Amino acid sequence: MKSNILLLLSTAALLHRSQATFGLDWADAFSLSDLQCFRSHGTDFVIVRAWHSYGAFDTNGPVQVSLAHKAGVPNVDVYAFPCRSMSAADQIKGTVDGLKNSQYGMLWLDIEDNPSHNCGWGVDFASNCQYMEELVQAIRDNGRVPGIYASHYMWNRIFGSADACQKFTDVPLWYAHYDSKQTFSDYSALPFGGWTKPAIKQFTDGQQAKICGIVVDQDWYPSSADEEQDFE
Template sequence: MNKSLLLCFLILLIASSINAQSSLAFYDLLDYDDNWYQCIRFYKVQAQLVDGCKDNTTIFSGQVQGKINRALEQGVSTDLLFDPCINTIRQETSYTPEYQVTKFSENYKNLKGYQNIWFNVIQKADKNCFWSTDANLNCEILSKYISFLQAQTGKKIGIRSSSLDWSNIFGTTTNCANFSNLPLTYINYNQKPNFQDWQDQQFGSWRGPMMKEFDTTEICGITTTLSVY
């Protein structure tokens, strides 16, 4: 989910969308300099979510560490996104939960300054990475990934998903309901930085989310997603 650089900077729109409880997410491998992090601090951004993998196999720990360091200098915390490549048809080792989690944890074990890991539970438009059509199998796969991540990283693991993705992957919004002990970020791009839509968007067995990803916009010349918590 790469994001391209954009040229214009709509300051009034940004100021009205970002508040003191905002987080940014980067689903790209671009590098951002000190000036950019100083700019986002001006808008009181408190956290960033960084994806450090490409094609689910190539790890860019050096770029990720740079983002973490520059964010910390501005008082911005960092979480990592774990974006799995799930394929139950192909039998290569690289598609197993064990391999992907081990590769992730080995490459990021020396990474300093990040806090939590968010596991991406979404349907991708990717011919190589897709959940199966078996809802029960998908739930088993998710359980394996979460167990391996918790055991190998020692970090708090959260879930990032949407009502539609959850229903498509697990059959209904109420299936695979044994993850309510994990923090949840839900996705609903309604441009509203609040949780008033949760009752309509609810899935799994979560009583409430920790964060909501609510908009995609430009900030300081770069396109990013906004979350509220």
């Protein structure tokens, strides 16, 4: 995930990495001691917010990225929660520019209902899909690697159906399904967006479990052995 190490979701990482693949994501401001505790409990990757849902850079993002590295977390990514009414290109540029001194790997797009004023997704499903294309292209234009976070439910809501907007199958999928299981075996029952194989699973949300006494989203992706079992 760091610019000078293995990207979390490069093909090589997914196919050949054999170590544990437990991670966390958050939009909070945790301390170095919090992150050190996360690391001591087996956290190998983290994904922290870098762009607010209301359309502004999250200045806490670079701080959390830096603290994660100091805590010894091997892989650090960031995510942006886009505001639909704002320019896709401007938001991605703002995110990348704000993180210019930070070491991170992928830039994930948080695709779900946006509660911020005037930032919600529109009812024109085709237009929403086009906007997604603009977001993904903007990440690439800024020299970063895109990923997409979504769920079957949200894909239906934003794009009209689970089968809609199948334009991003070359982009890694981080999907949410809160069944508390570290496996992709559930995905085949509720696929969406044209993906046949996800890359990361968010298997609990912050209300279901704690790490170091802190409620935080928990994520997983398979080692090569796990992957073979999940996808055979």
